[in-house]
Amino acid sequence: MNAWTFALRSLVRQPGRAGLGVLGIAAVGALLFDMLLLSRGLVVSLKNLLDSAGFDVRVVASESPPGTGPRVRQAAAAVAAIARLREVDEVVPLLFGEASATGPGGVALKLNFTGVDPGARRPWRILEGQDFGSPVGEGMPPLIVNRNLAKALGVSAGSEATLRGGGAQGLSALPPAHFRIVGIGAFPFDEASALTAVTRLADFRRACGLEDRDEADLLLVSSREGQGTAAAVKAIRALRPDLHSFSNEELVALFEQAGFSYFRQISTVLSSVTLVFGFLLITVLLTVSVNQRFAEIAALRALGFSRARVVVDVLCQSVLLVGIGGLVSLPLGLGLSIWLESILHAMPEVPVSIHFFVFQPRALVLHTLLLFLTAVLAALYPMRLVARLPIVSTLRSEVIT
């Protein structure tokens, strides 16, 4: 009988104890798995989100997030100058604001209102209807709304909508602006309950009373193919040192340093705690088990089992306990991550496309390695006990008692 079979039979002989050990490791392993998913989840998710629209450089007036800091002044000149750079393929200026609308039954709706002059790439995806097509000035200004807003207003593509720019219902003195809803779109940065509308920059300025202000909150830049993001960022910085240009990687690094560090810290702390917990659990289980089986182990040694063999048996028991527990922990951890994700997603201003727990093969490999290391370390003390067991005196003591 090989060491694995022998170890398995030793565990099966005490099913309650082994079951509790496996369950304990499964619970600890699930938490560890989740913390590994959490440690990189936001970073991976944000990177995917930033890359999704096809723009690899973002230009703002300050280091503050767009919409919260000063705006880029003389935006038209800035857009034209940046667009002329040979490293740049496309520049899209955006202005962020708020607007209000009245839903069915006179319900006041506060919505995120964006003005944009899109080029070939769009920072949204059309779900119904069409995109901006007709040039500015022809007919009613076009508006693309998200599904939430379309539902709240009870409208569809082709309907008319009236918005009042600049603040919540009743708190703005600006005249209402009329739009034609040309399409229903999905906006990657929308949170779950966001009401979003986007129109052309000129129409946005008109609705918000900003006609005389040549400003933009954010310039989305796409680097020219073959030139690379770094070259585009360098060229923009050289051209406009007063503006702040960031590649998607730099933005992710900035967020990682500031906003995401809390989750990285909590993930590190909880991963360490769970590993210590798992180590203690297995060490105690194996040590007590070995203590209770001293006579049996001494008898096996007397029958001819080598010292190495009985030591390997203990190690195999540890690996089996942790291995089975680790396997159970994976589906348990995935289920737990869905629950924890739903809790964290209740945070305001978290886009639907952002996920706190993101599966990566790296997390699975790290989970396996850490649990294997725990199994080996936890087995060290009971292995030492078994290795140093005096055969004759143990057997004698057993016969006397």
Next chain:
Amino acid sequence: LVVARIRSGLLLVTFGLATTLQASPGSPAAEPASILVSRQLLEKERLSVGNVVWLAGDASGAGAQPFRIVGAYEPTPDPQHLGSPWLEARLHLPDLIRLTNDGSDPASTESVGAVNVRLVDPNDATAFARELAARLPGLIVRPTTPPPVARDPFVVLERFHLAIALVTVAASSIFLLALMVMLVDERREMVAILRLLGLRRRRILTQVFFEGLLISVAGAAFGVLLAVLLQGAFNRFFQWHYDTALVFVRITPQIARRSVMVAVPLGIMTSVVSSWGLLRREVLSLARR
């Protein structure tokens, strides 16, 4: 005193300029206007109270003006700014307006970014905001009401921590149960002897109950003590890491009470449950070797 704030990037550049100008012999004749700087900025730029620094409204340093640092302050801890370097200075509003004056915009000397208003009755906030917005078109007026409780980021984080705590308690319960099962198993013979001596199941179970109570109370007290000791270390580490005065961990009597209220019944329950299986068995089967 009316105080205005300016933030990070701009200051970093202009303070670099300030060190050059400060050493130059052509120092200003008139006493420079006074400013306060954040402790973080003071330390980062190796400044001290009494230094004259030059600030500019433009990142190129054009139009820089001298200011004397009259004090440093600790910014109000704000979890929303965790991880962002708190590099800021506070100027008197007229000084800031003079510094950021845009020559091409005649209205720039009459403009401010925001005006904070304190009402006699805070309940009038919404009505006041509506009325003011109607009277001053183009102005965005917002009452400073807190976000709805369910969507407050800190309420969400508290819920997340509670969920993690629940999972940890579940894992601990399994660990405890495994330990108690082993402990009880080791005492099988002793229980058999007690039963043979005439002690009834109820009597032994009562003994197990009090044993569990003692162990869990001692364990809970040790846990709370350990948490109290560790909170200082946690706070010092994170305050150093994020360079903030924020308090990250605070063991309140309420939290300690809640921990004990969970740990003690859990300890007693696992003791009784693990012992019950043994006590149910016939005394002869317990005594059999």
